[in-house]
Amino acid sequence: MTVLVRDLRPDVPADVAAFARVRHLALPFILWTPEAVVHNLVHAHPDARNRSLVAEEDGEMIGTAQIGLVHDSPEPGQAYLNVYVRPDKVRHGAGGLLVRTAEEYLAAEGATKLFAWVLDEPANLAFAERHGYERRRSAHFLRLDLANGTLPPLGSPPPGVELRTAADFADDPRPMFELDAETLADEPSDVDIEFTDYEAWLAQTWRHPLLNRELTTVAVVDGRPAAFSVAYTDGGTRYSTAMTGTVRAHRGRGLAKLAKTDSLHRARAAGYTEALTGNDTGNGPMLTINKWLGYEICATEVRHVRELG
Structure with a gap:
């Protein structure tokens, strides 16, 4: 059996479909579609030096890696590599080869600190340790059964608050960009990120093929999200749920809870049967909201880091 690593071919539908399938099998708690795989690669910022790698064993795709520089962080030299191998094909050498290929590339691009998410399972943690990665923060994946679960009732918005959707901002999404930038800046993370490029945000986030603007709920105060x-x-x-948050000036009013509850109610009414989300384990307020909504933890990932000498 021979394992080889190469770049994903975004213009080959079968290649992209296989990439999405491997990711789904290895990490079923995140939505993966061929369209999203291509979008994330093609619309990555040039400064990110983004690549999607695949590992093949005798012509069959068994592993994937998404790698790049954290170009929108104020601290230079940071990079990421997230490697996932098909569960039935571990210990075939794909993971190690993907890591070595990724590290060589990122080091050549000037990376000095590498971050990687690793499933909180003994074999995965041991693999990361063997390759020189140290444990940092962790995050939970959570699941809610929309088909059979019971959602809390939707409360009325406080005075002066209106619930709208992202679709209402289609003509001018800039207020959504500003909301996204402020909330992301305060999200718990090992890596600080600053959203400053509106055009890049439009291409990468606003036009993402998985984004459902009609089900994205926005709490508006005085005409502003x-x-x-x-x-x-x-x-x-x-x-x-890709992101839930509130601008600093309006925190403590229950607006994020209201927005997420509204979005879930409309998702269930639209026929969606399974809701997924993720939370940093240190984000107590959001974990409390998700528990109240009925989410249950289904897996955990641990952020690892390696300093390159």
Whole structure:
């Protein structure tokens, strides 16, 4: 058996479909579609030096890696590599070869600190340790059964607050960009990120093929978006929350909770049967909201880091 690593071919539908399938099998808690795989690669910022790698064993795709520089961080030299191998094909050498190929490339691009998410399972953690990666923060994947679960009732918005959707901002999405930038800046993370490029945000985020603007709820105060819950859908029955947050000036009013509850109610009414989300384990307020909504933890990932000498 021979394992080889090469770049994903975004113009080959079978290649992209295989990439999405491997990711789904290895990480079923995140929505993966061929369209999203191509979008994430093609619309990555040039400064990110983004690549999607695949590992093949005798011509069959068994592993994937998404790698690049964190170009929108104020700290230079940071990079990411997230490697996932098909569960039935581990210990065939694909993971190690993907890591070595990724590290060589990122080091040549000037990376000095590499971040990687690793599933919180003994074999995965041991693999990361063997390759010189140290544990950092962790994050939970959570799942809600929309088909059979019971959502809390939707409360009325506070005085002066209006619930709208992202679709209402189609003509001018800049207020959504500003909301996204402020909430992301305060999200728990090992890597600081600053959204400053509006055109890049339009291409990467606003036009993302998984974004469902009709199910993305926005709490508006005095005509300006103050909180939101961003909905991704896969074209089938799965719904995922990509981001939920509130601008600093309006925190503590329950607006994020209101927005997410509204989005979930409308998702269920639209026929979605499974809701997924993720939370940093240190984000107590959001974990409390998700528990109240009925989400249950289904897996955990641990952020690892390696300093390049």
